[in-house]
Amino acid sequence: MDIIKKLSLYKAIPIVTVTEQKTAQELFKYLKKNSLPVVEITLRDSRVKKALKNLDLDNILLGIGTIKNLSDIDTAIDAKANFGVSPGLNIELSEYAESKNFLLIPGVDTASEVMQALSYGHKLLKFFPAEYSGGIEKLKAFNSVFPEAKFIPTGGINLSNMKSYLELDNVVAVGSSALISINDFKENNLDLLNKNLETLKKI
Ligand code: 3PG
Numbered sequence: 261m262d263i264i265k266k267l268s269l270y271k272a273i274p275i276v277t278v279t280e281q282k283t284a285q286e287l288f289k290y291l292k293k294n295s296l297p298v299v300e301i302t303l304r305d306s307r308v309k310k311a312l313k314n315l316d317l318d319n320i321l322l323g324i325g326t327i328k329n330l331s332d333i334d335t336a337i338d339a340k341a342n343f344g345v346s347p348g349l350n351i352e353l354s355e356y357a358e359s360k361n362f363l364l365i366p367g368v369d370t371a372s373e374v375m376q377a378l379s380y381g382h383k384l385l386k387f388f389p390a391e392y393s394g395g396i397e398k399l400k401a402f403n404s405v406f407p408e409a410k411f412i413p414t415g416g417i418n419l420s421n422m423k424s425y426l427e428l429d430n431v432v433a434v435g436s437s438a439l440i441s442i443n444d445f446k447e448n449n450l451d452l453l454n455k456n457l458e459t460l461k462k463i
Pocket of ligand 1: 325388438
């Protein structure tokens with residue numbers, strides 16, 4: 261199954277910043293146990309890079325987020341990530357990712373950026389920051405002019421507004437940091453996390 265199909269099956273990508281390898285491995289186990297074997301780990305803390313070294317992915321679909329420069333792409337490739345997510349669009353990043361045969365999902369929030377991204381060869385885009393950039397109405401407008409573009413809306417998306425995004429034809433999955441609180445996870449406060457993942461299954 262290709263990555264887009266898997267993402268559309270999983271519906272949501274939990275976004276977390278994990279600073280210890282042990283936590284990352286435990287999180288993978290937890291996500292698999294809860295039938296959501298996908299996660300985006302953001303490069304938002306200098307400790308993340310070390311945590312990503314020699315991770316055992318074992319059937320986890322791993323995305324690396326907050327990709328802003330070429331060395332972030334190298335970090336994602338070294339971590340054997342399946343895809344990388346960037347908050348924005350940049351020809352240098354697109355060309356580098358392509359040269360490495362690495363799936364980069366660039367961030368866009370205007371029609372011009374969608375056109376640019378398509379011209380760089382991207383078909384799967386992050387719509388960011390979704391809720392503050394026009395939300396579902398903007399995605400509907402994009403669909404009528406760019407039916408070839410598919411989106412992962414991210415930014416302000418939670419379990420209450422997720423369904424309306426997932427119902428759109430041009431949405432593959434959503435990204436959200438509201439699904440998993442890494443602090444709760446580390447402290448083994450799993451009640452809310454379990455509840456969130458149960459709610460997601462019913463969406
Ligand atoms: C990201 O990391 O892509 C976004 O900051 C996530 O947005 P959220 O925290 O509103 O889900």
